[in-house]
Amino acid sequence: MLTLFHHPMIAGCRFIRLILGEYGEEVSLIEERPWQRRKEFLQLNPAGALPVLLADGDVPVPGTNVIAEYLDETRGVLRRDKRLFADDPFERVEIRRLVDWYLVKFDSEVTRHMVRERIFKPIMPTAAGGGSPDAGALRAARGNIRGHMKYTNFLTGTRNWLAGPRLTYADLAAGAAISILDYLGEIDWQASPAAREWYARLKSRPSFRPLLAERVTGLPPASHYADPDF
Amino acid sequence: MLTLFHHPMIAGCRFIRLILGEYGEEVSLIEERPWQRRKEFLQLNPAGALPVLLADGDVPVPGTNVIAEYLDETRGVLRRDKRLFADDPFERVEIRRLVDWYLVKFDSEVTRHMVRERIFKPIMPTAAGGGSPDAGALRAARGNIRGHMKYTNFLTGTRNWLAGPRLTYADLAAGAAISILDYLGEIDWQASPAAREWYARLKSRPSFRPLLAERVTGLPPASHYADPDF
Incomplete structure (x- = not known):
């Protein structure tokens, strides 16, 4: 195994x-x-x-x-x-581009900062960088979410799944990042109706269940977090 | 084309x-x-x-x-x-691991900061973040070089090329990053004899020639930069 x-x-x-x-x-x-x-x-x-x-x-x-x-x-x-990737080189380009977008760009502009400030710093020892959240870092990360959700809403409004007609790595990468921010109540779903419909489909999949059941000690999720009909 | x-x-x-x-x-x-x-x-x-x-x-x-x-x-x-990659999945793992090492980890700990402070900031407009180099950022990046060169020296001392017996993407990724720092005179080659021998072989290849011929306006390279027998 x-x-x-x-x-x-x-x-x-x-x-x-x-x-x-x-x-x-x-x-x-x-x-x-x-x-x-x-x-x-x-x-x-x-x-x-x-x-x-x-x-x-x-x-x-x-x-x-x-x-x-x-x-x-x-x-x-x-x-x-059922492959989550594609055979065609240019479809592979688009899938990899979006995986990079959500796990490198979005991560370095939003996710990693939000997680460090709100989840890791409270449990890290001071010597390893623990302590109170940095309000400036949180504000900067929050300011960056809107553009990324707008882009996600644009993509999901013009395609069935994020990289095209089929579910691919791109959806799982985006869903991985967005689900963490959704746990923290940082996503304004009202502003992104197409992304919301896409994310509802994604989080209804059995592969999402174990993730939606997990809890961070002392930090409960947003009330709609585990609800597929949010 | x-x-x-x-x-x-x-x-x-x-x-x-x-x-x-x-x-x-x-x-x-x-x-x-x-x-x-x-x-x-x-x-x-x-x-x-x-x-x-x-x-x-x-x-x-x-x-x-x-x-x-x-x-x-x-x-x-x-x-x-002549393929710069491998057929075997685990050889592919090692090549991709090292490409990530030099172009993501080394980049975020050293290369990108050195380039931003010493090359980009002097030519960027103030509104885009230009200005004088930040001494603290330079010091932190310089402090990180030593560990990476030690690791490079370890790998090149135990293998013919960085990821194994053949030249691969791993060598080109490492050479790409190290050649920029070498231009800036930031590499202490005395401390890394195995890496030096490997880099001399790499920079003697015709593919390296156009890179070694380029100059940044107003910032000449270290004297040995373009010399294959440095």
Whole structure:
């Protein structure tokens, strides 16, 4: 069985769990706090970052993008019309572009800051950077959400799924990031009706269930978080 | 013919040019200053980031990683033993891990800060963030170089090329980042003899020549920069 070192509030980790869920792969989850820099964990991934998959034969596969490509090459290609990727090189370009958009750009402008300030800093020791949330960082991240949701609303208003007619990695990457912000009550769904309809379809999928059931200690989710008819 | 929107001092852009050079692909280069946010450029890549490749049929392929995968799928697979990637999924994991290391981790801890402070800020308008270099940012980036060069020295001391016996994307990604820092005279080669021998082999390749010939206006390179026997 596969093993995934992850944290429930890191978008890349959610993305990989959604892929595994869609492909029906059983996975053993190990929650890791990357700021602790555990020696055994650093041996698996010298970069010290999550997620890390222990693949077939317990070979470590480190990093969101590296894991996603590995799973496509060893699982996705066998799924025919259930594959979460595409055969055509230009469709692959569009899927990878959007995965990067939500897990690199959106992450560096919004998600990672929101999670660090609101979830990680309260539980991190001061020496590792813990403490009170930085109001300036929160304000900047909140200011950036609107543009990204506008873009998501545009894409979902013109396509059935984010990268085209079929569900792909792009939807799972966007859903991974947006679900974390939705937990934190940071998404204004009134302003994004097409994105809301798309996200309702996405979060109704069985692959989303385990994510929607998780709770951060001391920080309950927005009331509509786990409700597919929000 | 392919067209690449690039900047000579962004590591991801150098990486793509090295791939194209190794594959003998002719490319028309257009230098772009991403902080200008040109309207025509944003239409090609709404993310506003470099590099962007105009591929066959002038379809835009945006982002380092997306372009590298596209070039492997449309060029690399046809090259047999000259392919800069691998067939085996776990060899692919190691190559992608190292590309991420040098173009994401090393970039966010060293390269991007060094380039912003020493190259971009002096030519950027104040409104776009231009001005004098931030001594604290430079000090932090310099402090991070040593660990990365130690790791590079370790890898190159135990393997013929960075990811194993053959030249791959991993070498071109690392060479792209390190060559920018070497231009700026920021690499202490005395401390990294194995990395130095590897880099001398790499920069002797014809694909490196156009990069070594370029100059930043008003900022000459370190004296050994273009010398293969440095």
